[in-house]
Amino acid sequence: MLETINLSKSFKGKKAVQDVNLYLDSGESVGLLGPNGAGKSTTISMISSLVKPTTGEIKLNGVNIIQKPEQMRKVLGVVPQELAIYEDLSAYENLKFFGFIYNLKGKELEKSIQQALEIVGLTDRQKDLVRTFSGGMKRRVNIAAALLHRPEILILDEPTVGIDPQSRNHILETVRMLNELNGTTILYTSHYMEEVEQLCDRLYVMDHGEIIAAGTKGELLSILSTEDTIKVELSKMDEMFIEQVKTIEGVRKVEASQVNLKIIAKKGINLVSELVHLADQYHIQMVNFHTESPSLEDVFLHLTGRTLRD
Amino acid sequence: MKSVIWAQFAKDKRNPLFLLLFIAASILATLLFAGGIQAPTTVAIFSEEANAQEIEAKWQKLLNANDTFQFEIVSPEKAREDVRNGKIDVAVKVMEMDYRLIAASELPSVSFVQQHVEKVFQREAQIRAIIDANGNEHVRSEITSYLENPPIQIEAQGLDSEEVPNYNMSIQLLYAFTFLIAMFILGLKVNHVTHDKVAGIWNRMILSPMRKTGMYCGYICYSFLITLFQVIVVLLIFKYVMNYEVGDQLWLVILIAAFFIFSMISVAMLITGFVKTPEQFYAIYPSVIPLIPLISGAYMMPGTITNPVLLFVADIFPLSHAMEAIVSVVFFHAGLSDVIMSLFMMLLIGVVAMGLGINLIERRSS
Amino acid sequence: MGSFIKKDLLLFWRDRKELITVLVLPILLVVVLNFAFAGLLSDNANENLDLQLAVVNQDNELETLARLKEKLMEEGSVSNSEAEKMVEQASQLSPIPLLFNYLESDELKSWVTVHELEEGEAVKKVEDGEIDGILTIPSGFTVDSLYAALAGEVPATSLKFKMERETNNNSILFDMIHGFTDHLNFQFVVQEIGASDAEVFLPEGGFEKVGTGESFTLSQYFTIAMGALFALFLASTVATKTGLEIRQKVFYRIQLTNSNPILFLIGKMVSTFCLAWLQIMFVFVFSHFILDVFSDRTTSFWLGVIGIVTILSLAIAALAAVFTSISLRITNIDAANGIFMLVILFFGVVGGNFVPIYILPSWLQKIGEWTPNGSSLVALTNWIQYEELSSIVTPSLFLIGFFLLFTVVSVAIYPKRGKTS
Secondary structure: EEEEEEEEEEEEEEEEEEEEEEEOOOOEEEEEEEEOOOOOOHHHHHHOOOOOOEEEEEEEEEEEEEOOOHHHHHHEEEEOOOOOOOOOOHHHHHHHHHHHHHOHHHHHHHHHHHHHHHHHHHOOOOOOOOOHHHHHHHHHHHOOOOOOOOOOEEEEEEEOOOOOOHHHHHHHHHHHHHHOOOEEEEEEEOOOOHHHHHHHHEEEEEEEEEEEEEEHHHHHHHHOEEEEEEEEEEEEOOOOHHHHHHHHOEEEEEEOOOEEEEEEEEEOOOHHHEEEEEEEEHHHHHHHHHHOOHHHHHHHHHHHHOOOEE | OOOHHHHHEEEEEEEOOHHHHHHHHHHHHHHHHHHHHHOOOEEEEOOOOOHHHHHHHHHHHHHHHOEEEEEEEOHHHHHHHHOOOOOOOOOEOOOOOEEEEEEEEHHHHHHHHHHHHHHHHHHHHHHHHHHHOOOOOOOOHHHHHHHOOOOOOOOEEEEEOOOOEEEEEHHHHHHHHHHHHHHHHHHHHHOOHHHHHHHHHHHHHHHHOHHHHHHHHHHHHHHHHHHHHHHHHHHHHHHHOOOOOOOOOOOHHHHHHHHHHHHHHHHHHHHHHHHOOOHHHHHHHHHHHHHHHHHOOOOOOOOOOOOHHHHHHHHOOOHHHHHHHHHHHHHHOOOOOHHHHHHHHHHHHHHHHHHHHHHHHHHOOO | HHHHHHHHHHHHHHHOOOOOHHHHHHHHHHHHHHHOOOOOOOOOOOHOOOEEEEEOOOOOOOOHHHHHHHHHOOOOOHHHHHHHHHHHHHOOOOHHHHHHHHHHHHHOOOOOOEOOOHHHHHHHHOOOOOOOEEEOOOHHHHHHHHHHHHHHHOOOOEEEEOOOOHHHHHOOOOOOOOHHHHHHHHHHHHHHHOOOOOOOOOOOOEEHHHHHOOEEEEEEHHHHHHHHHHHHHHHHHHHHHHHHHHHHHHHHHHHHHOHHHHHHHHHHHHHHHHHHHHHHHHHHHHHHHHHHHOOOOOOHHHHHHHHHHHHHHHHHHHHHHHHHHHHOOOOOHHHHHHHHHHHHHHHHHOOOOOOHHHHHHHHHHOOOOOOHHHHHHHHHHHHHHHHHHHHHHHHHHHHHHHHHHHHHHHHOOOOOOOOOO
16 A cells, blocks of 8 residues: 655765665555664655655555655654653643644544553553653653554554563554554564564565665575574584584585584585584584574675674 | 644643743843832942031032932942942042042943033032122022022923823833843743754654644744733733833733734744754853843833944844834823834734744754 | 763864854844944943934014013013113023024034924924924013013923923933023023122032053943853853753763763863853953954953953853753753743843943842852953952952852752652
8 A cells, every 4th residue: 555666865965765665565564674774764754754755756555645745644653763742741631632633623532542542551641741651651652642543554663762671562562453453554663673573574674775675574584595504512622623614515604612613504405414424533522403594683694794783 | 723732831831830930030120120220320429628527418418409319428438449349330529619530430320420410510619609709608599599490491392292201211121121021931932843843743743634834823822822921911910910100002012012922933933943952042042032122222212222233133123113112102102003013014024034934944854 | 070071062062053152142242232332321422413403483582672671661660771771681691592502502513403493394303203302482482581580580481392202312402401591590590699700610520540440441341241141141051951961861871870970060060161261251352352342451461351251160160060950850941941041131130241230229239249240240340440369359259159159059959860850
């Protein structure tokens, strides 16, 4: 239902986002993954019509909406990264205000507020000033404020930044529930791999303003599918032994630390017998041995040469 | 629009102290200054002659005939010390028939005192001469009574009325201070735009179906209502509680105040357009605001400022037009038609500044 | 500690628009004020005036003396010969020619323009703002006033000064004409008593300077008043920046490092000190170059100024620390700023930075010395005039006292961990 075509944005000649193509199907939960400064926030600001793209198109149900953002705004709920709520108002008053600006009135408004409060689990504390809330609770009010007009698409920009794991789980659960029970389409931005893995059906990986990979989790992992990672624990370490391992056909990389070896090798070659043979020659015993599947973290490392939290 | 007003009000009703403080400040400032202006300036006199006491008493009586200055006898040491330390601008050393002014500065107050003292001494010298020539002390009372009803008289009148239009500096100051504080309040309120911008609430509103005009109107209306509330409360207190003569046409005064507030909100909006954060606003706004009444001549008698450049600068700000209208209405019984030009000027400033300000704010956010 | 100071100074440096405002605004103000008040309130104020006075003469001068004689004989029952003698005597003091002589004298010519007009025309010109005021000489004025002078009665007619509204120009015109009539009346008394040949010893008058001090000018007042006033504003600006640090959560981070709270405050104080010092010196130096405020002063004079500015900056820095502690405690940044503004306005007013303090009630003047800006004003005023160390010791001690007091207060009200807003 939502699609961007070659979306780009430059600030004072500096390219922040370049040729971003992504789409969201109705009811999907899509993650946008990337380190800080990758251009995620700019991308979703463009999608939510806060920032005008330098070039490119944004289509909602096939219609370009850059010139008429009202249509987009109607179906969209945005949870900004910052706490865009009044600290000097109570949770209830905040929601009432944000409901007002979406033209909700009377019973309908009251119902929406109570529903939103229930979703984020703040029904009991609604009369308290937001100022008195914990960081996690403030984040939840921040989310609730975007739910009042029952958006079809919910964009969350790093909604878990800087809060404790418990609150974080609560928020992730809330998002999952919105997606699964209400059928809300989710675009979830984060630099936490686990969150995106846990929540999203599909994901895009951004770095330096560009999308460098896209697909389901499985598809992304298969980027690394031509390689296996084998971890070996040895009884002792021997330089010569490592040199020999490196010469085995199909081995691409060997990392050694103390008595542990990490070997990255072409998929499908039979390393075990070669290793056992070599170990025998050097009078080394293999204490532990296992093959690891790559993680999304590895995919990112592979694609960008850096980890997500750089 | 209503929603913005509602939210701003909901926030402020938890901090009513803030507004009360400002209302109290406008009243206090008026009391302090207006009172200070009315009280005569005290000038020290002393004598170092042999019969000092006698001389001091004689001149004190003669000098105090006029109520602009209050001449008080002090010791020569104290007078010199006080002048020296800047506690008083001028002291007068009196002799039998002559005087010296003791001053350390060239401040304007010194020459005012000088004019008065010179006149009194010259007159006394003439009287003394007559007495000496006649050898008769009774001449003095004769002269005094003659001068009480002199043959040539002059009276001041209004253009078409017998009475002189009763201009009153304290009342003008009352309005000047009320407006000064009003400028502070409305500035703080307009600054909520920058507040909500840095908090991200502004973006949330943009994403809502609410129109931009509605958003701006909300902030403007709220600032307007709160400030107008302050002005009306202050005026009512002065009129009904403290019995000041704030003018008979209160509705017209409030209308002028309303135009002024709108116009000044626009100027504040323009300043908001130049800054990124609420803190920057606080660095600039409070240091600019106290200048406006100064250059607009709000603390001085109308017509005191004659420098054309300064008059031009003052005309750019709404305060000069507001004060002109207020002075006409309060002291000279002008009607709506007489102040329509001032109202129009404030409206014009308001519209232009608002246009520029909103334009700048919008340009910043894109 | 160095890192705190560096951080605060850098924060200012990055925000150059604000920095420039803080540095340039006071200078601008000094220039504007000089501009506004130059000439207006100084000794030769009248030279800059250009007053327009309309004179409406309705008195028929030609038959005056004949009518006066008639009146004296009819109403005063004076004999013909006596009346003739009196008229002869009075003709020397005929008020209207004397008045015109006065109005057209060289003394007034340069700043008063007299227009002889008909009443209707004059009123119209006043309404159009072309003319400041109208002096009307009513019909029969000369006869009435001369008769009054001779018969010792209250005159039936008087001169009328008409104005649309009371303005500065009008007051000057009225005072001027009133001064002249006073003078004329006195001449009548003298004639009445018959002592016109008495020898008058006019007072010499003049000034006696205090000590050997330099005189203190309005430009100098504006310079030191604005310098100190804007230093006060700076204190609140620095404190307001703390709001930014809270918003950006930097303050939490700083608290978490377990740094001594004093370090945070010292950072604020040192940066305020540097800025305030720069700002005030800027005002002094630029005012001097633009307006020649302190011409021909010695190096030791400037050293003294630097000394006073330095301790004033210390007091301001400590005030900024108090404001910072307050802004860490008060939940609402607007409320905090409102309080700062009111405090500064109060300090500014009673300290004599907005208006010379002698227009304030005396109890307020006394409080004025108990503000940092007020003390510095006293110190600088004395130093500009006498350049004597002894004259600035007391206010300097006051300033140091403020520095210590404010520092202690700021530390005392600095929030304990977990209590910030």
